[in-house]
Amino acid sequence: MAFVMNEILVLNSVEQFSYLAIFLFAISAGYIVPIPEEIVLLITGYMASAGYIHFTPALFVIILAFIIGDNVLYKLTLKNNKLVKKMIHEVLSLTIIAKNRKFLEKNISTTIFITRFIPFLRFIGPVFSGYVKVKEKTFMLFNTLAIVIYAPIMLCVGYFFHDDFTRIVSEMGRVRHIAVIFGWVIIGLLITRLVDYFFKKDEEMNRE
Numbered sequence: 706m707a708f709v710m711n712e713i714l715v716l717n718s719v720e721q722f723s724y725l726a727i728f729l730f731a732i733s734a735g736y737i738v739p740i741p742e743e744i745v746l747l748i749t750g751y752m753a754s755a756g757y758i759h760f761t762p763a764l765f766v767i768i769l770a771f772i773i774g775d776n777v778l779y780k781l782t783l784k785n786n787k788l789v790k791k792m793i794h795e796v797l798s799l800t801i802i803a804k805n806r807k808f809l810e811k812n813i814s815t816t817i818f819i820t821r822f823i824p825f826l827r828f829i830g831p832v833f834s835g836y837v838k839v840k841e842k843t844f845m846l847f848n849t850l851a852i853v854i855y856a857p858i859m860l861c862v863g864y865f866f867h868d869d870f871t872r873i874v875s876e877m878g879r880v881r882h883i884a885v886i887f888g889w890v891i892i893g894l895l896i897t898r899l900v901d902y903f904f905k906k907d908e909e910m911n912r913e
Contacts, residue, residue, distance in 0.1 A: 750863020782835025
């Protein structure tokens with residue numbers, strides 16, 4: 706009996722450490738650790754499907770980590786911190802940003818939402834938002850909305866299709882500038898327009 710109890714305690718400790726590791730990797734993926742967040746999501750989904758961790762707590766941990774990580778980057782860019790100067794240069798030099806900057810800035814809510822779905826480029830939204838001085842409430846709303854939609858989708862892909870992990874990552878990199886962006890542009894326009902409408906309506910009511 707004592708042996709069984711000890712084994713359960715060890716397994717629980719390993720699981721708790723796994724959540725901590727997931728949080729640390731998720732919050733730093735693509736920023737500090739050179740691992741795309743998509744890889745973290747797929748691996749976490751695989752771990753959940755294999756029974757090493759539970760799906761729901763892992764999802765909550767990842768969403769929290771992404772929100773914190775993106776918000777920190779947004780604030781650093783907003784204050785023009787020297788730590789993010791390289792990222793600012795990378796974002797502004799991207800073709801899609803350089804050629805469409807005025808349009809993206811004018812439709813900033815949609816920009817924040819859609820760029821969160823571009824594989825391997827999670828830093829675009831926080832950096833661009835901070836650079837053009839977007840209100841923190843606006844950034845938090847649309848960035849969080851995108852994360853809450855995106856994270857479960859990618860986690861489910863890792864959970865149900867973990868055997869095809871390598872192929873999925875390869876295909877994501879291949880189509881990221883075409884199908885992924887196009888698909889989320891359509892969805893993003895619909896969702897952000899709707900949320901933006903209620904968001905502005907609420908602001909007007911508060912002013913009155």
